[in-house]
Every structure is written in C-alpha cells, then in structure tokens.
Amino acid sequence: MEERAMGETVKRDSGHWLQRSPAEWFSSLPTLLVLLLALFLSSGEIIHSQLLKIGENTWESYFLLRGAGLMEEPTCNPDPDINRLTRETLQRRKAEAANDPLAGVLGTPSVNEDAIRQSLQRSRENCRGKWDRYQIIQERVTPSVVMFRNVEGGVAWVVSSLGDYKRLLLCLLLMICATRTTLGRHHIALRPQRTVKDHIVSTSAQLAANALLLLSATVYRVEEAAAMESGVRVGHFYLHQFWIAGFAVLTAASLYQLIRFPKGLESGGSWGKALLTIPLYTFMCLSASSQFISQGYYHGIAVYLGIMMEMSTMFLNLALYIWIGMMLRQTRLTHLVFDVLRPWRMSPELMAFVVLAVTAVPTAYTGASGIFVIAAGATVYNEMIRAGARKQLALATTAMSGSMGVVLRPCLLVVIIAALNKNVTTTELFSSGLKVFMLSLLLFFIYSQFARTSPARIAPFSEAVPASLKRLVPLLPYAIVVGAVLVLFSDVLDRQLDEFSAPIILPVMLLAVLFYEKLSHHLLHLFALFLVPMIALSFNDLWQGYQALQSGELPTGWTHITLQNHLWGLFSRNLFLAGFLLVHYLIAPRMAKSEAVDPHYAPEEGVSEKLEGSLRFATNDTTTHIGAMLMLMALSVGTGGLIERSGLVEMLPESFSSIWIATSILVVTMVILGMIMEPFGAVVLVNATVAQVAFNNGIDPLHFWMITLVAFELGYLTPPVAVNHLLTRQVVGDDEVESAKLRHGSFFRRYEKYLLPIAVMFTALLLVSYLPLLSEGLHQWLFQKIQIAM
Structure with a gap:
C-alpha cells in the first residue's frame, strides 16, 4: 500500500478555508460536488x-x-x-x-x-x-x-x-480521484514504496498501464465512430471524450511522478522486491491488455470499462459508502464504543471475539469493501494492544473486522447479487447470511481459545455491568441524533433504513453527527425538539393502527400480521427513543462526568476537532480511497472479461457426475477468484459464467451464493493479495506491522495474522458448502425461501 496521499496537506488544520492546496481545490472539491450530486439523485x-x-x-x-x-x-x-x-x-x-x-362500384355509403x-x-x-x-x-x-x-x-x-448523466458522474469521479491517488502514490500494492528502485519500477509500470488505457480508449472511440457512420446506433458516445481526456491526464501524472522523485526515498533495495510495489490495478491492466492486444482486440479494456458504466449507480453508491467510512473516522464513536467494553477487562482472545461481533454491523453498513478497516482499523488495533493482545492477534482481528459483515444487512455486495440474479432476494440472502455469520463468529471463538497464550479472563459482572452502563451515557447524544435522522426519513419522507436506502440515509446521519460533535453540542436540543412531537404523532398512529386491528378494517395493502409487526416495531422504536431522551436529560446530569468517560481518548493524526476540518479531511481521504478502490474495481472488471473471453470458465463441464464433485470444483474456483479479484467485479463474472453451472448441477441458488460470499471473505484474508491485510498495513503503519514479525516460535505463532483468519473462514466455507448436502433439514433451515407478503 502506498503512503498517505498528500500527507502534508491532510495533517494541517489551521488557516482560512481559502488557504487550501491545489490538490484540494482541483480534486477534493470536485469529488465533494459529485458525491453530493449522487446523494441528491439517489434521494431525489x-x-x-x-x-x-x-x-x-x-x-x-x-x-x-x-x-x-x-x-x-x-x-x-x-x-x-x-x-x-x-x-x-x-x-x-x-x-x-x-x-x-x-361510389358506383362500391355503393354509396x-x-x-x-x-x-x-x-x-x-x-x-x-x-x-x-x-x-x-x-x-x-x-x-x-x-x-x-x-x-x-x-x-x-x-x-x-x-x-x-439522472441520465450518472455514467458521466462516475467517469468524472473515477478520473479525478485516480489522478489524486496517482500523484499521492496511494494505489493499493503489496508493499509501499521505500527506495529509489521501488519508485522507478512502480511508477514506470503505472505509466505503461495508463498509456495502454489511453490507447484502448482512443481505439474504442475510433471503432464506435466508424460504427455510427455505417448506421449503427451507439449510446453515450460523448463519454469517449472524457475517458480519453482522463487517461491522458493519468498518463501525464505518471510521467510527472517518474521525472520528479519524491523526497525521503531510501537508497539501495532490490529490483525483485520493487516489483511488489507495483499497484494491483497496474498488474491487472498490463496482463489483460497484453492478452487483448495479442488477440487483436486493442480496445478490450475500454469495452469492459463501458460495462462498468452500466452499473454506475452501484459504483456511485460505493463511493458514498467510502465517504461514510471517512466521516465515521472523524467522529469519536469508535472510541466511545470501546470505552463501554474496557471495564470488562477481557482476555485478548475474548476481546477479539467481542470486537468482531460489534464491528460486523458497521462493516456491513459501509459496504463490506474494506472501508471499515480504513475508517476504524487503527482504533481496533490500538484497543486490542491495550487489552494485552499480541501484535499478530491484533493484526488478525483488525483485518477480519473488515470482512465479517459481508453477509449482513445492508451489505452492498449482497444487494448487487440480488440485482444481478433473479433467483434470490436480498431478504433470503440476509436471512441465510445472519446464520452464516453466527457460525463464523462461533468458529473464531473456538479457534482463538485454542490459540490463546494466557488463561481466559473477564471482570466480575458486579463490577463490569455498572461501569459499562455509566459509559453508555456519552453515547446517548449520538443515539438521539441518529434517531432523529431515522425518524425524519421514516415518518416525513416515508423511507426506512434498509439495503436500498442506506447510501442515502447514512451520509445524512454522519453529517448530523459531525455537526453535533464538531460544531456545537447545543444542536442536540434541536434534534430532541424534533423528536418529541414526532414521537407523540407516532403514538397517535399506533393508536389508529391498533383500532384498525380491533375493527378488522385494515388499510389497503396490509395484512393482520404485517400491520401487527409494523406496530410492534414502531412501539419499540418510540420506547427506545423516549428512553434515550429521558435518561439523557433527567438522569445523566446527576452522574459524575469523571465516571462517565474513560480518559484515554486522544485525537488521531488526520482527525480534526473542527467541523470544517473534519469535512475537509474526510473528503480528502475519500478522494484518495475512491481512486484506489475504483481503479482496482475497474480493472478487475476488465480482468473478469479476459477470463470470460479466454474460455477458462467454459472449460468447466455443464454437468458433473455428482453434486459433491460439482460443489468441490466450484468452491475451489470461488476461492481462487476471491484471492485474485476485487469482489464486486468477481460477482459480475461469477453471475455471468459460473452461477449457471452450479444451478445446472442441482446446487440451490441461495446455497451457491452463500458459498460465494464466504469464499470471498476467505479471499479478502488470503495471500497473495489479501486486501484487508493491505488496508490494515496502511492504517496501522508499515513499521508497526514489521515489528509484529516473529523470528522464533511455532509456524502458527509467526504467521498467526494470516493463519487464524484463514482457519476460521476455511472451516466456515467447508461447513457451509458440504453440511447442507448431508441433511435436507439443515439445507432448508439454512437456505430458507422467504415469501414477502404486503
């Protein structure tokens, strides 16, 4: 992973808002405008x-x-x-x-x-x-x-x-952010650049890759222009100008980087290790382009980038999720949650178990694409070290915290699967995913207990419970702010928080939190004043709904069960929100402030204490990470196209002699794809090729996609790529990761950060893949078909 982009820029938090670097004016500001436009279009x-x-x-x-x-x-x-x-x-x-x-012939009408x-x-x-x-x-x-x-x-x-220009918005976002990432040397790679040789090799490879992208885009425009002259209708032809201009700028940025060596590079190094500093997207581009060119398909990469544009809404949502994660990093929420856990004084392995259980939810809400590791990975690692965890265990926990929530609501990856494949629904996938998550969590507990180096421990309940309850008090204002946003969308805009509305609601929620935390705590009173009448009106709706249940005169489109469940949910929500308000305003002031918060919080580097600085830092980080993520995803789609055209997947027979053999081959295929491809691009490839092979061999669609998701989780954590470990290295620091290496001890201890996650997810994959084939009852329970009635 490359070093932080524009490091000197993002560290400063002083001066007038006009005193910003050119990078912020020409990349972060346009990125913010595109994100706001995407948010408006999603909610429009x-x-x-x-x-x-x-x-x-x-x-x-x-x-x-x-x-x-x-x-x-x-x-x-x-x-x-x-x-x-x-x-x-x-x-x-x-x-x-x-x-x-x-008239004479036919008669007069x-x-x-x-x-x-x-x-x-x-x-x-x-x-x-x-x-x-x-x-x-x-x-x-x-x-x-x-x-x-x-x-x-x-x-x-x-x-x-x-709405007709979402493709253009995605194209602009990709090109602007990729240029910023290139100039900041922040693309995802196996190793950061440290030496002059690293810089020469990495930048030269990027220059070649970007030049090939420019060539492909130019040839593609020529081909489509010729097709238009021959009478073929071509859609969105104007985009070619932007692709060509964008790749030209990227190529120029790489050339500039190659000529102008950055400061602080070390001498020495080896050419072999320097190859590991080449960004992953560059490897994908060079390999795919060479194959396409050998086939005479010079514009192959550009064609598959056009396919990416067909899913512009999905990738714009992913950009919003990245923004959500970066805004979360600017808040104190992660630290306050760990404050609640500290009084339990858990042993490191038990602490890791609890951390994975807690972080799975924000992981799912930030798209399950490693964004949570970037947003909160440093905090997770430091808290694990504070709990007495060995560094290898802390690194393993940090990496797993970005993948365990991939099967939980409202993960974007699951939404994409349901959108591409009509055999499954998001409700079914998330229902099965919750069971798979519980299985994975249980397996982690078992493996971690076998791997512990000290006795398991936990504080007495009589001590831990009161202390934890006191430390929940600082979280009450956040609960009120979040609750006000949820009520605004549900009661005023008639939109509940789910996998479809999350990219719309969550940015607003994080912005509200930042306004409360960074601008003025007095804003909490405005959120409370909004909640009180809304709760009162909601109780009136509850009474009317209850009357409808008693009379049997149900509203149109409702059944007795759905209305009853809705009313119970509404009652629970109001009860919680009213409780938060009462405790915060009546009980919390009586508690000593010194007992409410553990005094270990210190602002992290790159986190501002002011609203303008927080939004600026979050947008700067978002710009950099969007460039890194989207370039990797874009070239992953191209690599998937190369695999599709190569016929490798078609070599799989349409039918196998046994469902066991079919499952085994498909499991191996999914794991390999998860190890070498970015998951979003891999899902597109799998849906177009492998999925039908599985269905033809009697594997239930829901079962197959659960296998795929768990295999991808395993791929996130398994070399040679191991994206989540690369992201962990970025946020924890290369020196800290190097210090965790052990020269002595067993093989497991020396490579625990890899082996523990692999053992957990590999076992989960085997159980999810094969156990349902042994028991029909287990298969029906784990992969239950759900009919939605309204």
Missing part, C-alpha cells in the same frame, strides 16, 4: 414523491393546480350550435360521397345523422372539461401554489435531467 425521487404528497394534502386537486402557468388557454368552443354543426357536417359528407368516383350528433356532443363535453380544468386552475391558484409548484417542478426537472 423520494423527495419529489413526498413533495407531491404534501401538495395534494395541502391543496385539493394539486395535480391540476401544478399546471398553473404551464397550461395554455383552450382554443375550442365550449358552447357550439350542435344543430347547425350537425347539418353542416351532414351536407359535407353527402357531398363527399357524391363526388366519390368509386350511408351517412348517419345521429352518429354525427353524438360525436359532436362528445367533442363539446371534452372541450367543456378542458375549460373547467383551466378555470379551476385560474380561480384556485395562489402565489403559494405557484411557489410550491416551482420548487416541486424544479426538483422533478433536475432529477430527470441529471
């Missing part, structure tokens, strides 16, 4: 729908009134002389029939006077309807209606207009 439809509801509830027939100033005055006559028009039409049609040269009269009457009614609507609008429209209509119509126009 929700906002517009709610605006329409507000308009209809405020003004009767708002759907008519919203046409004020837009509907032209009707030109038809609402009171025509029906008798005269009937006579004139009758005479005209008779004259036309008499002048018809074919009869003209029905009653039919003409009825047609004219219907036309009159339609005209009067137009005039009535026009008069209603003119009479009932007010300046407030016009003003609201302008806002609602403006939102609709912006959402519909910009």
Whole structure:
C-alpha cells in the first residue's frame, strides 16, 4: 500500500478555508460536488414523491393546480350550435360521397345523422372539461401554489435531467480521484514504496498501464465512430471524450511522478522486491491488455470499462459508502464504543471475539469493501494492544473486522447479487447470511481459545455491568441524533433504513453527527425538539393502527400480521427513543462526568476537532480511497472479461457426475477468484459464467451464493493479495506491522495474522458448502425461501 496521499496537506488544520492546496481545490472539491450530486439523485425521487404528497394534502386537486402557468388557454368552443354543426357536417359528407368516383362500384355509403350528433356532443363535453380544468386552475391558484409548484417542478426537472448523466458522474469521479491517488502514490500494492528502485519500477509500470488505457480508449472511440457512420446506433458516445481526456491526464501524472522523485526515498533495495510495489490495478491492466492486444482486440479494456458504466449507480453508491467510512473516522464513536467494553477487562482472545461481533454491523453498513478497516482499523488495533493482545492477534482481528459483515444487512455486495440474479432476494440472502455469520463468529471463538497464550479472563459482572452502563451515557447524544435522522426519513419522507436506502440515509446521519460533535453540542436540543412531537404523532398512529386491528378494517395493502409487526416495531422504536431522551436529560446530569468517560481518548493524526476540518479531511481521504478502490474495481472488471473471453470458465463441464464433485470444483474456483479479484467485479463474472453451472448441477441458488460470499471473505484474508491485510498495513503503519514479525516460535505463532483468519473462514466455507448436502433439514433451515407478503 502506498503512503498517505498528500500527507502534508491532510495533517494541517489551521488557516482560512481559502488557504487550501491545489490538490484540494482541483480534486477534493470536485469529488465533494459529485458525491453530493449522487446523494441528491439517489434521494431525489423520494423527495419529489413526498413533495407531491404534501401538495395534494395541502391543496385539493394539486395535480391540476401544478399546471398553473404551464397550461395554455383552450382554443375550442365550449358552447357550439350542435344543430347547425350537425347539418353542416351532414351536407359535407353527402357531398363527399357524391363526388366519390368509386361510389358506383362500391355503393354509396350511408351517412348517419345521429352518429354525427353524438360525436359532436362528445367533442363539446371534452372541450367543456378542458375549460373547467383551466378555470379551476385560474380561480384556485395562489402565489403559494405557484411557489410550491416551482420548487416541486424544479426538483422533478433536475432529477430527470441529471439522472441520465450518472455514467458521466462516475467517469468524472473515477478520473479525478485516480489522478489524486496517482500523484499521492496511494494505489493499493503489496508493499509501499521505500527506495529509489521501488519508485522507478512502480511508477514506470503505472505509466505503461495508463498509456495502454489511453490507447484502448482512443481505439474504442475510433471503432464506435466508424460504427455510427455505417448506421449503427451507439449510446453515450460523448463519454469517449472524457475517458480519453482522463487517461491522458493519468498518463501525464505518471510521467510527472517518474521525472520528479519524491523526497525521503531510501537508497539501495532490490529490483525483485520493487516489483511488489507495483499497484494491483497496474498488474491487472498490463496482463489483460497484453492478452487483448495479442488477440487483436486493442480496445478490450475500454469495452469492459463501458460495462462498468452500466452499473454506475452501484459504483456511485460505493463511493458514498467510502465517504461514510471517512466521516465515521472523524467522529469519536469508535472510541466511545470501546470505552463501554474496557471495564470488562477481557482476555485478548475474548476481546477479539467481542470486537468482531460489534464491528460486523458497521462493516456491513459501509459496504463490506474494506472501508471499515480504513475508517476504524487503527482504533481496533490500538484497543486490542491495550487489552494485552499480541501484535499478530491484533493484526488478525483488525483485518477480519473488515470482512465479517459481508453477509449482513445492508451489505452492498449482497444487494448487487440480488440485482444481478433473479433467483434470490436480498431478504433470503440476509436471512441465510445472519446464520452464516453466527457460525463464523462461533468458529473464531473456538479457534482463538485454542490459540490463546494466557488463561481466559473477564471482570466480575458486579463490577463490569455498572461501569459499562455509566459509559453508555456519552453515547446517548449520538443515539438521539441518529434517531432523529431515522425518524425524519421514516415518518416525513416515508423511507426506512434498509439495503436500498442506506447510501442515502447514512451520509445524512454522519453529517448530523459531525455537526453535533464538531460544531456545537447545543444542536442536540434541536434534534430532541424534533423528536418529541414526532414521537407523540407516532403514538397517535399506533393508536389508529391498533383500532384498525380491533375493527378488522385494515388499510389497503396490509395484512393482520404485517400491520401487527409494523406496530410492534414502531412501539419499540418510540420506547427506545423516549428512553434515550429521558435518561439523557433527567438522569445523566446527576452522574459524575469523571465516571462517565474513560480518559484515554486522544485525537488521531488526520482527525480534526473542527467541523470544517473534519469535512475537509474526510473528503480528502475519500478522494484518495475512491481512486484506489475504483481503479482496482475497474480493472478487475476488465480482468473478469479476459477470463470470460479466454474460455477458462467454459472449460468447466455443464454437468458433473455428482453434486459433491460439482460443489468441490466450484468452491475451489470461488476461492481462487476471491484471492485474485476485487469482489464486486468477481460477482459480475461469477453471475455471468459460473452461477449457471452450479444451478445446472442441482446446487440451490441461495446455497451457491452463500458459498460465494464466504469464499470471498476467505479471499479478502488470503495471500497473495489479501486486501484487508493491505488496508490494515496502511492504517496501522508499515513499521508497526514489521515489528509484529516473529523470528522464533511455532509456524502458527509467526504467521498467526494470516493463519487464524484463514482457519476460521476455511472451516466456515467447508461447513457451509458440504453440511447442507448431508441433511435436507439443515439445507432448508439454512437456505430458507422467504415469501414477502404486503
């Protein structure tokens, strides 16, 4: 992993907001604008729908009134002389029939006077309807209606207009962030650059890769231009200009880096180790491009980048998840959670178990793409060391904290699987995923206890419980802020937090937390003032729902069970929020502040104590990590295309003699793909190739995708790539990781950071893959089909 991008820039937190580096003006600011646009587009439809509801509830027939100033005055006559028009039409049609040269052959058609009269009457009614609507609008429209209509119509126009340019937003985001990452030497690699030889080898390889990308994009544009001239319809042709310009800038950035050596490089080193500093995306680009060029398919990489654009919404959501993770890093939430755990004085192995159980949830909510390791990995590692953990165990725990939540709601990877494959739903995947997660967690507990070097210990409950409860008090304001945002979306915008709305709600939630924590704690009172009436209104809804259950007059679209579950959920939510408010305002002030918080928190490097600095640092880090992640994903899609075209996957037979053999071969295939490919690109490849082979051999779709997800978890943690270990090295520090190496001891102790996670996930993979084949009952329980009724 390369060193932190623009390190000197992100460390400073002083000066006027105008005193920013060129990198911040030309990369971070555009990135922030693109992220805000993506967030607006994701929430725009929700906002517009709610605006329409507000308009209809405020003004009767708002759907008519919203046409004020837009509907032209009707030109038809609402009171025509029906008798005269009937006579004139009758005479005209008779004259036309008499002048018809074919009338003698086919006969003179009869003209029905009653039919003409009825047609004219219907036309009159339609005209009067137009005039009535026009008069209603003119009479009932007010300046407030016009003003609201302008806002609602403006939102609709912006959402519909910009919605067609999501591909362009993703392209711009990728190119801007990749350039920043290249200039900051922050691309994901197996080793950081330390020596002059490292720099020469790594930068030269990047220059070659970026030049090949530029060549591919240029050839692709020429090919599509020729296709258009021959009459073939080509979509989004304008994007070629941006790809070419972006790769030209990337190539220039690599050339600049090669000419201008960074300061602080060491002399010496070896050419062999220098190869390990080449970014992973560069390896993928060079290998895929060489194969495509040998096949005469010069624009192959660019074609598969176009396929990536087809999933622009998914990758924009991933960028939002990265932003969420970087904002989380600017808060104290992770430290406060560990404050709650400290009074238990757990042994290191037990502490690791609890950490993995707790961190799985934020891992799932940040996309399960290693973002949580970047956001909170340093804190996890330091807290493990404070608990007395050996460094190898602390590194293993930190790396696993970024992968255990991959099967939990609302992980983006699972959402992508359900979107690509219609045989499974997110509800089914998350239901099975929760069971698989519990199995993995249990396996970690068992393995870690066998690997412990000291007796298991935990503080007496009589001491730990009161101390932990006291340390929950500082978390209450955060619970109130988060609860207010959730209530805003659920009760005002009619959108619950789930796997589809998480990219919309979570950024707003983290922004609210930052405003409370960095700007003023007094803002908490505003969130509380919002919650109190909303809870009161919610209890009124609960009473009406209860009355509907008692009377049997259920709202449209609801069943007795779904309404009952909804009411229980609403009651529980209100009970918790009311409890948070009461404890914070009535009980917490009586508790001594010195007993509430453990005084070990110290701001980390790159974390600001001010709102502007926090947002700036978060956006800077987001820009760098988006560039690293998206380039890896983009070239992973290209590598997947190369594998698909090579026919390697097609070499798998369509049917095997046994489902056991089919499962074994597919398990090996999934693990290999998980080790060498980025998971999002791997899912696309697996869905297009391997999935159907599994289905043809009798493997249940839900079973297959659980195997795939666990195999990918194993791949995150297994060399030669082991992405989560690379991210851990980045946040913990190369020197700290090197200090964890042991020269003596057993093979397991020397490589525990790799072997413990591999042992846990490999065992989980074997159990998930084969045990359901032995027991039909276990298979049905673990991979339960769920019917959703509303």
